[in-house]
Amino acid sequence: MTRWEYLTAEIENDMLVVEGEHRQSLRGGMNYLGSQGWELVSHIDRIRLGHTTGHTLIFKRPTES
Template identity: 40%
Template sequence: MTIERMMKMGRWEYKTLKHQFGGWTGTKINIEDLDGRLNLLGAEGWELASSFDTSRYEGASTGIVMIFKRWVEA
């Protein structure tokens, strides 16, 4: 299948979301808040494509970056 034909069918759309951790040390995760955000994105047709944590010194994480994709019809 050629790129031109694929573009006529539709394309992937991407969204990047950063979820900050809370707490004094920046390591506390609010699971309910994160679940709510993920469920809302899922209802809008977004699918998680990749994720990674954001690190500080000595490997401590301060948040997570999530990349979502959804198919957009042409």
């Protein structure tokens, strides 16, 4: 049975912020994560007072073990 690990990232001002630490351009960050085996599986819109204020992206990849 395949085991998965998960990673979250935020989109802030057209930048991808991975787990609150690493900032890259959105395209560069997505390409980097893809090259590391991460697959985008879902996203969550952050909504405040009826307006979208940001996005959380959820990635997964098979674990090494």
